[in-house]
Amino acid sequence: MPWPTKKEFGVLIVLLGCAGVCCAQPGYQGKKLSVQANLLFLPAVVNGSYHRAPDWLTFNTTGEVSVDYVLGKRNGLGLSYRRARTSSINEDDQAVVSPDKVFTQSVNVHYRIHKKAFGNLAPLGKYVQFGTGVMFNQAKPKTGAPVPFRTYAVRLGKGRNRILADRLLLSYGWELAYLLPASGGEGIAGATHYYENDAPSAAQYRLWRHSLLNLKVGLGFLAR
Amino acid sequence: MKHSYPRSRFSFLLLVALSGSAFAQGTPEDYRLLQSSGPIPADFLQLSSQKYEQEKAAISRQEKSFEKKAKQAFFLKSSFLLHDLLYSGQVLFNDPVGGYVNQVADQLLAGNPSLRKQIRIYVVKSPSVNAFATNSGVILINLGLIAQLETESQLAFVLSHELTHYLKKHVMNQYVEEQKIEQGKRTYRSLSAEEKLLSRSNYSQELETEADLEGLATFLKSNYSTRQLNGVFDVLQYSYLPFDDVPFEKSFFETPHLQLPAAYFLGKVKAIALPSEVEETKSSHPSINKRRASVLGRINRDEASTKGDYLVSKAAFAEARQTARYELSYLYLSGLQYEKAIYHSYLLLKEDSTSRYLRKNVAKALYGLSQYANQGAYAQVHDAEADTEGCSQQVVHLFGKLTPKELNALALKYVRDLGKEFPEDTELPALGNALLKSLVLRHCESDADFATRPRAVEREAADLVANADTVDPEKRSKYQKIAITHLKKKNADSEQFIRYAFVDDFRDPAFSRAFGQHWKEKQASNQQREETTKQQRLRERGESQQKVRAAKLIRQKGAALGIDKIVMISPSYAKIDERKKKPIRYVASERAEVKLVEQIQCNARAANLVVDVLSDNTFTSADAGKFNDYARLRNWIRERVKHLDAAVPMHNSDAAGVGALVEKYGTKYYCWTGFVSVREKKPGKALALFTSMVVYPLLPFGIYYVVAPDYNTYYYSLVFDLTTGEPVFTDLQLIDRKNTRDVLNSTVHNTFYQLKNKR
Incomplete structure (x- = not known):
């Protein structure tokens, strides 16, 4: 799996460095x-999950660990690592050669703007979150070797943070994501799916649907 | 409940000795305001919710449901209201006057020690002539009443009246009865609003009559004489008058060069009205005459010779009463009743003409009147002349006649003359400077408005007038009489009488210099006003832009005051549920208040801000000193808020006492903060549900609307600089959500951060 380039790391470090420098507000x-662990999920009504076919009681999930830093009274910056897996067992007959399993890991940065209302002081209260990330994916066809490829995502989310016992951070919300065209990988070998000619291939389409809309719950703690 | 008052005379004297005499002659301040001392009584320390639970537990299970509920509601309300009153800053404990009143109670109940143990008596710093008893055995007596009484036996009768209210549970019975009347229970069914009012009044009058008669029975069992009981009803009858009726002398404010026009004084003041014979049917008390007749009618004239008017001591009564009268001078002043403060101090100065405390109170009252007149808010502090009876009307008349300029000059003259007598005083120069500044900037049209030299004729006559009291009018020579008449005629012109007010003062280079500086300041300000429109517009735009920038900066980044320490006074928390008939949630509010103090301390540590909290929830029995500071600050803010409406520059009546707190706590920043959490009523729930059921896709929203509670939390935080009286930080916000712990913490911390942070 390809690691982020030096350039990508550089951007992240600069962003986090800025966070430390311009922080003027006290936080909570x-x-x-x-530091927070989040679960993004949505009933796998259209897409099947890693193990099961589409069903209202089946969920597609993404695990996330994020680190957030309060920049000001109404904004904060965060870095997150996500991991998810899904499959194409829901696909119709034509998709027999589409990737059976899709694994993804992503590194993201996000910027939060807290609602301008009294009592809504970062990291507490309602927020809107804008983010971007690089996703390191791997499509495993039923036959053949796994194909790594990389995509980029832009994300928009809304949520609310609550703080319990002055330390625990409880958050909930939703997120929309849009995956940009993939790079790397040469498509999935032997694909006959109608996406077969697209560079991101069927796997990317699968991920696109997986990421499009998710509900989010999370639990974390205020470190310092 | 443990009784904490000294019972014997010895212990009373010890208490007075320890707390320091109120009249400490020879000290810089000849009178010190009353303060609490010794251990804080349990009445102050016990939480209201605990008191409520104890009282509620005492309700019999046999009681009817309505009465049981009404009593519970009464106990709840009374416990919390009493707590609020005890911490209003006006109630004293273990003070010399309270100590004396308790000694009188000891004498009154010498034959009933078990009852005496149940009673706790406190003195209230209020000028109104009143006393009241609570259901729990706390009796509160206003200093206004003590100041008017004539003998100790009269005080004993008042106490016996209040004791009956306690013994017969009048306060609770009245509440329950009022609830019955309100809800039309039993005999009160189908009464009109007018009849309900009448029923309420009749019941209250019955209780008062019972308190008088049963109280008399208690009183008669004691060794107090009934000879002076008639006087108690005179005190009540004329409670609206000052404690004495002495003509106000024209010369009180006059100096050789400041002679007030005779036209400013009434030839004859309004006579004190005779007692009304009309029965007050809607009053809570029977008429005084009726009460007097019913009490005096039961007194046996052949009284035992062992009975007396003073069982503690005549001297102790006189001292307690005099203390109460001295306190009243301050209480009127802090209540912005300046004319009353002046007349009251005038009466006391008749006996103690050198009292610095009283004369300073007069000076502060003049300052207050002058500042209100200058701000065009004089009506707020000037009494209605037509409603004033007796000799005090002269004072009201005089201050009604004086123009703002004359009043300012008169105040300045009085303050300056007093300052010369007490050059070490720090308050008087501050008052003088403020008055001089307002006189020049607001009222002077030229720097020659005030003469620096007396006119020839005045120079001669001034001496005569100054000595007019000492020289027998009949022995004055023809020329002296002409000179005095001439001067008085000139003084009749208001401009003239004030023009020569500062002849003596202009000899003082500091005064001349200050006057000149203010005059230059005025000229500069006039010059600025005459700038071209363009320049003015540019300047105004610049100023306005600066203000906008500053406001924007504060909005975006918050204030940054760089304060290291503050003192928080009584952080408050009120929980209100608007959906309920009795919306105030007393018990929950108290609980939240206790937690809020903890949260404040926790957030202060996090913000690295030193915060001392003076709160009723934090005091222990050994904290009388802190309690006094707390009371002083409560009174300070009460007075401060009164001045806010008129935007009058503040000079606190107790500036010296409050100034001492700045040194004691090591900070001049004092903060009043609190939350009000309101669970609001949602209108049209049924309609919303019905509509959503008809348009069924909206059903989840309809259910959410009905089920989800609607909360609002209001937050206020005011930080004052105690040395200037000006607010340095204000934050009044509506938080559109429930008052959860994280929201409160975040809000408090944000305030602390803004106070502590430096830009």
């Missing part, structure tokens, strides 16, 4: 840094 009781 002075605690600006939070």
Whole structure:
């Protein structure tokens, strides 16, 4: 799986560095840094999950670990790592050669703007989140070797943070994501799917649907 | 409940000795305001919710449901209201006057020690002539009442009246009865609003009559004489008058060069009205005459010779009463009743003409009147002359006649003359400077408005007038009489009488210099006003842009005051549920208030801000000193808020006392903060549900609307600089959500951060 380029790492470091420099607000009781584990999910009504066919009680999930830093009274910056897997077992007959399993890992940065209302001081309260990330994916066809490829995502989310016992961070919300065309990988060998000629291939389409809309719940703690 | 008052005379004297005499002659301030001392009584320390639970537990299970509920509601309300009153800053404990009143109670109930143990008496710093008893055995007596009484036996009768209210549970019974009347229970069914009012009044009058008669029975069992009981009803009858009726002398404010026009004084003041014979049918009390007749009619004239008017001591009564009267001078002043403060101080100065405390109160009252007149808000502090009876009407008349300029000059003259007598005083120069500045900037049309030299004729006559009191009018020579008449005629012209007010003062280079500086300041300000429109517009635009930039910066980044320490006074929390008939959630509010104090301390640590909290929830029995500070600050803010409406520059009546707090706590920043959390009523729930059921896709929204509670939380935070009286930080916000712990913490921390942070 390809790692982020030096350039990509550089951007992240600069962004986080800025966060430390321009932080002028106290955060919650002075605690600006939070570490959080999130679960993004949506009923696998259209897409099957890794194990099961589409069903209302089946969920496509993405696990996320994020680190957020409060920049100001109403904004914060975060870095997250996500991991998900899904499959194409839902695909119709034509998709027999589409990738059976799709694995993805992503590194993202996001910027949060908290709603301009009293009592909504970062990291507390309602927020809108804009983010982008690089996704390192791997499509495993039923036959043949796994094909790694990379995509980029832009994300828009809305959510709300609550703080329990002055330390625990509880958050919930939703997120929309759009995957940009893939790079790397040469498509999936032997694909006969109608996406077969697209560079991102059927796997990317699968991921696109997987990421398009997700609900999000998370639990974390305020580090310092 | 443990009784915390000294019972014997020895312990009373010890208490007075320890707390320091109120009249400490020879000290810089000849009178010190009353303060609490010793251990804080349990009445102050016990949480209201605990008191409520105890009282609620005492309700009999046999009680009817309605009465049980009404009593519970009463206990709830009374416990919390009493707590609020005890912490209003006006109630004293273990003070010399309260100590004396308790000694009188000891004498009154010498034959009933078990009852005495149940009673706790406190003095209230209020000028109104009143006393009241609570259901729990706390009796509160206003200093206004003590100031008017004539003998100790009269005080004992008042106490016995209040004791009956306690013994017969009048306060609770009245509440329950009022609930019955309100809800039309039993005999009150189908009464009109007018009849309900009448029923309420009749019931209250019955209780008062019972308190008088049963109180008399208690009183008669004591060794107090009934000889002076008639006087108690005189005190009540004329409670609206000052404690004495002495003509106000024209010369009180006059100096050799400041002679007030005779036209400013009434030839005859309004006579004190005779007692009304009309029965007040809608009053809570029977008429005084009726009460007087029913009490005096039961007194046996052949009284035992062992009975007396003073069982504690005549001297102790006189001292307690005098203390109460001295306190009243301050209480009127802090209540912005300046004319009353002046007349009251005038009466006391008749006996103690050198009192610095009283004369300073007069000076502060003049300052207050002058500042309100200058701000065009004089009506807020000037009494209605037509409603004033007796000799005090003269004062009201005089201040009704004086123009703002004359009043300012008169105040300045009085303050300056007092300042010369007490050159070490720090308050008087501040008052003088403010008055001089307002006189020049607001009222002077030329720097020659005030003469620096007396006129020839005045120079001669001034001496005569100055000595007019000492020289027998009949022995004055023909020329002296002409000179005095001439001067008085000139003084009749208001401009003239004030023009020569500062002849003496202009000899003082500091005064002349200050006057000149203010005059230059005025000229500069006039010059600025005469700038071309363009320049003015540019300047105004620049100023306005600066203000906008500053406001924007504060909005975006918050204030940054760089304060290291603040003192928080009584952080408050009120929880209100608007959906309920009794919307105030007393118990929950108290609980939240206790937690809020903890949260404040926690957030202060996080923000690295030193915060001392003075709150009723944090005091222990050994914190009398803190309690006094708390009371002083409560009174300070009460007075401050009164001045806010008229935007009058503040000079606190207790500036010296408050100034001492700045040194004691090591900060001049004092903060009042609190939350009000409201669960609001949602209108049209049924309609919303019905509509959503008809348009069924909207059903989830309809259910959400009905089920989801609607909360609003209001937050206020005011930080004052105690040395200037000006607010340095204000934050009034509506938080559109429930008052969860994280929201409160975040809000408080944000305030603290803005106070602590430096830009």
